[in-house]
Amino acid sequence: MDTHDDFRDGMLDVGAGHSIYWRSQGNPDAPAIVVLHGGPGGAMNLQWADFLDARQWHIVFFDQRGCGRSTPFGELRNNGLADLVGDIEKLRERLGIERWAVFGGSWGTTLALAYGAAHPSRCLGFLLRGVYLARSExxxxxxxxxxxxxxxxxxxxxxxxxxxxxxxxxxxxxxxxxxxxxxxxxxxxxxxxxxxxxxxxxxxxxxxxxxxxxxxxxxxxxxxxxxxxxxxxxxxxxxxxxLPPPPLLACVERFARLPCHIVHGRFDMVCPADQAKALADAWPRAELQIVDAAGHWTFDPHIAAALGPAAQRLRAGIGDAAG
Structure with a gap:
């Protein structure tokens, strides 16, 4: 489904010399979902919107500090996990969104969990692909x-x-x-x-x-x-x-009441599937789908085939929550 044509975008000054580029598209009257890219440093990929029904979601992207169209490029100062969590919250406030779902992949799952732990009342639910718990192992x-x-x-x-x-x-x-x-x-x-x-x-x-x-x-x-x-x-x-941040598994209790849909490749060599299993075990409302014959890549055909239905189940589970 094409969600790329009608959009708003801009730069948001988040302080300490950093400005982040953001873009929103889809249905502005629908529940919002913020997309957290991987890396760190991966920058937004608008094709992630193809996993989401633009009629049913208000989709928000942004480039994290130091990458994509955010400035200054490659800046490491004032660029840490707490800074990125704060940027997500500043962006939510800037866009006038009361609560939103969180869609993260790889490093984006780390950031999603950290944001959920810091601001559970602002989250509707989670869609996670390729879980990275950021432990030393x-x-x-x-x-x-x-x-x-x-x-x-x-x-x-x-x-x-x-x-x-x-x-x-x-x-x-x-x-x-x-x-x-x-x-x-x-x-x-x-x-x-x-x-x-x-x-x-x-x-x-x-x-x-x-x-x-x-x-x-x-x-x-x-x-x-x-x-x-x-x-x-x-x-x-x-x-x-x-890294490591505060142990993410220990933070799950702060948002465990919220729905979560996890898609993870069985042969993921970047983030082995035991991480997704550990997260699902700690989260009563998490639904884990381990995808056979798939790895870490978002657009692996088997991963892509699982993400769309998972997004639909998340959307159905949160109902008509205000965006």
Whole structure:
């Protein structure tokens, strides 16, 4: 369903030198749903709106601090989990929305849970894809332990780090330490490392690599490099300097009365499915769908096929709550 034509957008000054770009579309009289992109640093993807019925939802996107069209680009200062939670609340107030549902994927699930814990009275329910609980073991898996399944891909990633940093990391902590300075230089070597980081994550995200998907739309070389830098720079920053947040599973009780629909690929190599299972076990109203033959990628055909119906069930469950 096309939800892309009629929209409002703007920049919101959220303080400390940051402004975030936002966009809203769909039915302004319907319940609202805020879309939290992954990364950190991934920026909004408007094709996520295709999982939502534009007649039934008021859909709100925004680019998180430091990425997409938000400014300043790549800024790490005043860029932490509490800052992003505060930005969501400022955006809700700016748009005059009383309560809204939350749709997050990957890092966006982390942010969704943190927002729910801080502002449960402002939430209607949750739609989560590819749960990332941001525990140390979850980050270690992505950066290091996944080599047990993808030894070749991990080795290629380490090659890129060695070229950029002059040394080869021997664990996840060293990987984060060694990539800090190269990624922050914003030069050719920084771009090469950022592209290697992006390619590493993209490879782990998919079960099948045969067909390009919606998020591989044509970009200029500059746009592609900019997106890779934002992703790598902000992911490293959050993994090294901003995580772990307060244990997210311990916060579920604050919003456990609300409905939640979780879609997670069984063969997710970025965020293994035990994270989704742990969240569902802690959340009485959570409905978990583990999708066979699917990975982490939002637009995996099997994940995409599950997200639309999950969104419909969430919409039916919240009824006609005021947007």
């Amino acid at each position: 979850d980050t270690d898996w992505f950066l290091w332990d996944v080599r047990r399944v993808y030894p070749d891909v991990h080795n290629t990633f380490l090659d890129a780090i060695e070229r950029a940093a002059g040394r080869r990391p021997s664990n996840a902590d060293e990987l984060l330490d060694m990539t800090a300075a190269p990624l922050a230089r914003f030069d050719a070597a920084s771009t090469a490392l950022a592209r290697a980081w992006r390619d590493y994550e993209a490879t782990l995200s998919r079960v099948s690599h045969d067909a390009p998907g919606p998020e591989t739309e044509a970009r200029s070389e500059e746009e592609s490099s900019r997106a890779a830098i934002a992703m790598a720079l902000l992911e490293r920053h959050y993994m090294a300097d901003e």
